[in-house]
Structures are given as C-alpha cells and as structure tokens.
Amino acid sequence: MSGALAQEFFASRWVQRPAHVTQDDGGLPAGFRAAHASAGIKPAGAVDLGLVVCDAPDAVSAARFTRSGVLAPPVLVTRDETTPNGLRAVIANSGNANAATGDAGLQAARLMQRATAETLGLQPATVAVASTGVIGVPLPTAGLPAAIGAAAAALDRGGDVAFSEAIVTTDAFHKRATLTVELPSGTVRLSAQAKGAGMIEPAFATMLCFVQTDAALAPETAELLLGVCVKRSFDRISVDGQLSTNDTVILMCSGSSGVAVAPESEDELRFGEALDALLRMLAIMIVRDGEGARRIGRVVVRGPAPEVVERCARAVANSPLVKTALHGADPNWGRIAQAVGQALPGAAPLALDIAIEGMPVCVGGVAVAYDLGALNAAAAGVEIEYEVGLPLTAPGPPAETEVLFSDLSHEYVTINAEYTT
Amino acid sequence: MSGALAQEFFASRWVQRPAHVTQDDGGLPAGFRAAHASAGIKPAGAVDLGLVVCDAPDAVSAARFTRSGVLAPPVLVTRDETTPNGLRAVIANSGNANAATGDAGLQAARLMQRATAETLGLQPATVAVASTGVIGVPLPTAGLPAAIGAAAAALDRGGDVAFSEAIVTTDAFHKRATLTVELPSGTVRLSAQAKGAGMIEPAFATMLCFVQTDAALAPETAELLLGVCVKRSFDRISVDGQLSTNDTVILMCSGSSGVAVAPESEDELRFGEALDALLRMLAIMIVRDGEGARRIGRVVVRGPAPEVVERCARAVANSPLVKTALHGADPNWGRIAQAVGQALPGAAPLALDIAIEGMPVCVGGVAVAYDLGALNAAAAGVEIEYEVGLPLTAPGPPAETEVLFSDLSHEYVTINAEYTT
Numbered sequence: 081m082s083g084a085l086a087q088e089f090f091a092s093r094w095v096q097r098p099a100h101v102t103q104d105d106g107g108l109p110a111g112f113r114a115a116h117a118s119a120g121i122k123p124a125g126a127v128d129l130g131l132v133v134c135d136a137p138d139a140v141s142a143a144r145f146t147r148s149g150v151l152a153p154p155v156l157v158t159r160d161e162t163t164p165n166g167l168r169a170v171i172a173n174s175g176n177a178n179a180a181t182g183d184a185g186l187q188a189a190r191l192m193q194r195a196t197a198e199t200l201g202l203q204p205a206t207v208a209v210a211s212t213g214v215i216g217v218p219l220p221t222a223g224l225p226a227a228i229g230a231a232a233a234a235l236d237r238g239g240d241v242a243f244s245e246a247i248v249t250t251d252a253f254h255k256r257a258t259l260t261v262e263l264p265s266g267t268v269r270l271s272a273q274a275k276g277a278g279m280i281e282p283a284f285a286t287m288l289c290f291v292q293t294d295a296a297l298a299p300e301t302a303e304l305l306l307g308v309c310v311k312r313s314f315d316r317i318s319v320d321g322q323l324s325t326n327d328t329v330i331l332m333c334s335g336s337s338g339v340a341v342a343p344e345s346e347d348e349l350r351f352g353e354a355l356d357a358l359l360r361m362l363a364i365m366i367v368r369d370g371e372g373a374r375r376i377g378r379v380v381v382r383g384p385a386p387e388v389v390e391r392c393a394r395a396v397a398n399s400p401l402v403k404t405a406l407h408g409a410d411p412n413w414g415r416i417a418q419a420v421g422q423a424l425p426g427a428a429p430l431a432l433d434i435a436i437e438g439m440p441v442c443v444g445g446v447a448v449a450y451d452l453g454a455l456n457a458a459a460a461g462v463e464i465e466y467e468v469g470l471p472l473t474a475p476g477p478p479a480e481t482e483v484l485f486s487d488l489s490h491e492y493v494t495i496n497a498e499y500t501t
Numbered sequence: 502m503s504g505a506l507a508q509e510f511f512a513s514r515w516v517q518r519p520a521h522v523t524q525d526d527g528g529l530p531a532g533f534r535a536a537h538a539s540a541g542i543k544p545a546g547a548v549d550l551g552l553v554v555c556d557a558p559d560a561v562s563a564a565r566f567t568r569s570g571v572l573a574p575p576v577l578v579t580r581d582e583t584t585p586n587g588l589r590a591v592i593a594n595s596g597n598a599n600a601a602t603g604d605a606g607l608q609a610a611r612l613m614q615r616a617t618a619e620t621l622g623l624q625p626a627t628v629a630v631a632s633t634g635v636i637g638v639p640l641p642t643a644g645l646p647a648a649i650g651a652a653a654a655a656l657d658r659g660g661d662v663a664f665s666e667a668i669v670t671t672d673a674f675h676k677r678a679t680l681t682v683e684l685p686s687g688t689v690r691l692s693a694q695a696k697g698a699g700m701i702e703p704a705f706a707t708m709l710c711f712v713q714t715d716a717a718l719a720p721e722t723a724e725l726l727l728g729v730c731v732k733r734s735f736d737r738i739s740v741d742g743q744l745s746t747n748d749t750v751i752l753m754c755s756g757s758s759g760v761a762v763a764p765e766s767e768d769e770l771r772f773g774e775a776l777d778a779l780l781r782m783l784a785i786m787i788v789r790d791g792e793g794a795r796r797i798g799r800v801v802v803r804g805p806a807p808e809v810v811e812r813c814a815r816a817v818a819n820s821p822l823v824k825t826a827l828h829g830a831d832p833n834w835g836r837i838a839q840a841v842g843q844a845l846p847g848a849a850p851l852a853l854d855i856a857i858e859g860m861p862v863c864v865g866g867v868a869v870a871y872d873l874g875a876l877n878a879a880a881a882g883v884e885i886e887y888e889v890g891l892p893l894t895a896p897g898p899p900a901e902t903e904v905l906f907s908d909l910s911h912e913y914v915t916i917n918a919e920y921t922t
Contacts, residue, residue: 147846147847148839148842148843148846148849149841149842149843149844149845149846149848149849149851150838150839150848150849150851150853151849151850156849156850177835179835179838179839180835180866180867180868181868182865182866182867182868183867185867214833214835215835215836215838215839216833216834216835216838216862216863216868217835217868218868320821321819321820321821322820322822322836322839322843323839323842323846324839325838325839325842398742399741399742400741400742400743400821400909400913400917401741401743401917404913404914404918405917405918407914408917408918408919410918412635412637413637414598414600414601414635414636414637414638415636415743417571417600417601417636417637417746418569418571418600418636418744418745418746419743420570420571421569421570421571421572421744421746422569422570422744423570424570424571425568425569425570425744426568426570427571428569428570428572428577429572429577430570430571442601442637444603445571445601445603446601446602446603446604446605446606447601447602447603447637447638447639488821488914488918489918490914490915492821492825492914493825493828493909493910493911493913493914494911496821496822496825496826496829496909497825497826497828497829497831497909497910498829
C-alpha cells in the first residue's frame, strides 16, 4: 500500500518526495494517540472535536500562530497560557472559531484546556486549544466535558484518521499523511493532519495543522525546523487572500523511536527535508481544496529585492482577474502585467518578462509572438506555472519568491454567499 | 423629462443632488460636440471609437491618470505628449487597451492622436488618447484613419449618447449625465461620460471618465476641482481591487457659457459641489455595474490615523469573503472582523466596533446581542452600509474614510473566466 499511497500523497510537480522518505499505511508515530467525538457544536451530532495526545512525559513541541490583529481566544490561550515547547495534547473543535467572542470565549477556551488536562491527568499548560469555523458566534460549551471524556476513552494509535475528520469545515477532502523517514541514526515516523479551504492567505496560511513525530528533537531544533518549513509551505499559499483569526500549527515530538535529531547533523538535514516535503504537500493540498478550486497556479517572481518580488507575487496570486482566468483555462497574461503594475506604482515603463508554462509571452514589457494553441493547451492543465521577471537594479543574483494559489470559481461564490462559514 | 431623469441619476442614498443642480435632457454643454464610429477593433463592426471635441480655441482642461507601474501607451502619450491644461479633443477606443504593446503601441496611440489632430485641424498636443479593453494584444490600426474621419463628420451637440456607447466594454449600462448648475454668476452646464465595470480599484478606480462644461475655469481651478472630486469619487471605489493600466479622467471647459468660475468664489464652491455630486454618482454607478453585481456596500472606518482607517477600509472592501456575504445578503460580520484583523497584524486584542445598517453587532471586539431578523432584512437591501470603529490612541476627532464596493457574484466569475477581457 505504501508505494501507491506515496505516489498519491506527493501528487504535485512542485514537491519531490525525498529519496529517504516513504509513505506508510497511516497510524500515528510511536508515543501518540488520537480520537474524535461529537460535542454538539456542529448540527446533527456531526463529529466536531478532535484530541491528539503525546504519551511521552518529556515531549518537545513548537508552535506557530496567525498574526491577525483579531486573535481568537483559543489562539490567545495556546500562545499565552501554555508551555509552547512542552505541549502534551491538542484539543481542537470545528464548526465554531470561538473568535470575536471576548471574555466568554476566553472562558470557553480555558474550559476546553482544563477539561482535557483533568481527563488526561496533565497540567493545563501542556494542553493546546484550537478552533475553526464561523466567527462571532458564542462557542456552545455544554457538550464539551462529556465529549472530551469520550474522546479520551477512544484514544488510539490509529486515531489520526478520526482526528483528521474532526477538524474539517468546508474541506472537500482530508489532508493528512504518515511518513517513514530513514535517518543516518535510525528510522523515525512523521505524521500530520491539516485542514483549510477558505480564509487562507498571506503570511500564514493554514487554518490548522498538527504534526507528530517519534523522533527526539531539542526544543531549539523543533522551533528551527518548524519555523523554516512553515515559511516554505503555509506562508507561501493563498486561496482568497484572507488571513484567519485562528491559524495554528503545532509540531509535537515524542522521542519514542529513540532516534535523536541533533543540531547541525545529517539527521537534522534529512528530517528537515522530510518535514519540508510533508508541509509543502499539505499546503498544496489546501490550495487544491481552495473552496471550489479546479486548477492551482504557482507564480514565481524574480526581481531586484525580496520585498519587491513578494509584493508582486502576492498581487498576482490574489488578483480575482488572474484567478478567474486560471479557472477558465485562459492564458490571459495581460492580467498578470496589470497586477504587477498595480504592485509597483510609478515604476512605468516597466520592462517585465512573463512566461506561462515556460513559454515567454511578454518580454521587456512588450507582447511577443507565441503559439496560442500550445499556450491554450498548457493553460488547461491542473497545475499552471507563471514566471515573472522584473528588471534588476544591481549586479548579482535576483531575489526570488513563489506563491501557490487556487483559482476563483462559481463554487467559491456559492460556498461563501450561500452558507455562513 | 428633467425631473424624472434627475431622480434616476442621483439614485443612491450616498449622494445628494445639490439644490442648485438639476438634470437636463442630455446633450453636451455649449462648445462641445461628440460622435462615434466603427474602427474594426471590436468584432462585427461594433461601435468602438468615440470622439469628443471642444470648439473653443482657449479651452482649459485637467487630467488624472492611473498610477500603475504598467502604463498603457495611450496614457503615456496623453500624459507626456500633450498640453494637459489645453486639451481640445479626446479620441477613445474600446475593445483593446493598447497596453503592454511596447513601441508599436506607442506608434498606434500617436497615430490616433495625429489622425484626429489632422482631421480636426488641431495641434497633436491638444488631442488626448484613451483606450480600454484587453491587455497585451496589438491595437488594429488599419481602420482608424477612416473611422476618425467618419466620427469627425458626425460630430454633434447631442453626440454624448453616441460617445458613451463607444467607450464601454463589459459595462451593463451607460454611465453619463448632463446637469444644469445654477451659479451666482449665471447658469452653466456640466456633462460626463464614464465607463467601467471590472479591473476597478484603489487609488484611482475609474477606467475612463470624460467631463465637459461650458463654464470658464482657469487651469489651476480645473486642476484643483478635478483633483479634489476624483479623490472623493473614483478614488473611493473598488469592484475587484484591480488597478487598471489605462485609467484616465479628463475635464474640459469650453467657457462658452460666458460664466467664469473664479478661485475661492461662491461660484467655485457651487460648481465644485455639482462636479462632486456628478463624479460620486458616476463612481457609484461603476460599482453598481461591477461585473455581475447585485448589491453594493459602503464601509466607513473611523480610527486613530488616516493610514490605519484606509488600510482597514480597503481590506474590508476587497475581501472576497465580505463580498460574497454581501452578494448572499448574509450579515456575516465575523468576516469584517477577520479582514480588519488581517489589516492590523499584531494589534490583538483589538477592541473594534462593527455596525451593519446602524445596528451594532460587535462592540469592543465582542459579539453583542442583536435582532437577527432585522439584521437579515437590512442585509437584503441593494445598498448596505458597514461601520467599523477602531480604538483611538489620542484625544480629538477620529480619522475617517469610506470605500464603496460591489459584491462578488457567480456572474463575475463567468464574465472573467469565460471571456478574455
């Protein structure tokens, strides 16, 4: 099964499976158990509560959060009222973001944290809380204690599937994987469960992602690797340009494999490659599941300075005109030129280059002849690559960045106009 | 006819018709003539070329242009190769933006300018050129000289309707008016024709707007009034957040009424009020015609500083989540909180206030009880007002701004995914 699944998970031309990584048949790494339950937050008794626990008392963790100016109470509790490098459990609900809910929301998040800690016999400061769903509606708490008890009773090494089911909202498919990673010092396992389809954007894009490994990492190593890999994955995607109030990524390391990943070792390099591939693929899966998405794009911008290429890449990735053209398989590169022009006011005349799927369409700011049939065929794929080159102002290599983005579809409008999400 | 039409033109709660202004039955102010023709740019012989001429040799004008870093050749020619305060004619085509077309595009824009000047016996530097349509496609020039000749032969005081027809692209309805303005020194007339439905956004939003008056204005007065009124109209709207490569607004003053508008006079004040109402109403009409739009919103943000309220207002107006909720008549204010949070990273906890149609829904960052039935009913209107209050950091009145914006609809996706515009 692992061969077929491995192909399915790394199913993007933009992520290579490292040679020392294989997908295995699921289940959490040693030292982890998970489960789900129904807490009455979603209607009709749907699964809406997920619990993942690390059984190793000396677990090491790292976390990253949204930078929104409107932070949801669960983010505030997890960021400010835990020991972020020593988390032992995550309690997460879907169906309600518990955001813009004030003191009552803080009390609700703390209730989730304390009930989980008491049930598991942990310190509250080792329990992270995460929520996702509608903003501005009080979180129903009546069903939480019993549901937390039920989830705790159902904890299982194979609970990653159940946990993954519990954290989705408008997601059309699950985003999870378990990998086996061959390191010089031994074999470790690495798993992650992510959710996200809308309200996905710059600077920190996933809604929720939880990562587990049985490798042993020092807190500094966990922080370093999570930070670098988040910057290369969830920081580089956009569905709709909308930064969430609730984004949370947590890496937990049980050490149960007995394999230690030492700083600046070959083990660290290889483990980092595996984590990078895992998070990049999950990030691409979020874009691919961008509400209603049919195609995804990758824009690569090269230019004179990091802030310039970043601004241009975001402008292209978040342009509804570029996104609708992507949806319609229309290689309408004039909209890319327009978006770059908007990002660089006053820069005219701008000698920009544009290529779609490797075919130059604009050189030095001017349309060039191209094979429209070949271009149309390339634009009809499911992963479309756009390259933008800006004039350099100094010798040396250009700054370069990428953003992966979904198209804009009728289904996005339907999902967001007809449902309160 | 004037009474009925006047009601129809000023058909927004957000623009009041000044008491000294009445709508008249069309036709250009004294000293102006206009016409249209077919130049073979649009398919099937559709009207695609508009010409408006001021017959007064001492005409005074003012112009404003997009700030895009990718400026279309017609913008470059009009900005850099005319006497902007002494324009006598505008030649405008639809169906092709003549943008990202390089030297050939510059030659095409100059051809339009020179052919118009020769036909009319004017200096080329007194002829403005404007284009709107698809970007990155060479402008077909073969039919231009004959079409310019045909338009010149058809020039007429009643040609404002024909001119208006010639400049539209995806517009669903025309945006034009002629007003009679009672000034202390006499009666003048003021007319304008605008186009725009997509690629409409910040900092300078119309695609094209041409304004004519038979009042006599000094160049400084024309510059001052056009600058102020553009800032309060086309600068405050967004359909899709996309700054165009071709935006152009031109005010031309024939002086043919014999009524002079002197600086700092009551005439200037009253004329400015009329121009302000005219351009604001045309700007709202562009938003209302935002590709596929069913409802329009106005977000008013009050807060500690101009740049802060501007950032927040743009974030709300350009959020696809807010825009789809507006489309769906869903008063989902959590998306407004989320957009403001994104605009103000690191500001948490943010004690923001939100009201929809005057009903408070969030106070001090926390959801408050409200009458959901009344809120839903209010959200089902065609003009929805959102107010956002940010905490003030200093005594004194808050900074305040507004942005008017269209919703995001299935039709927007259809228009932009299925057609190359």
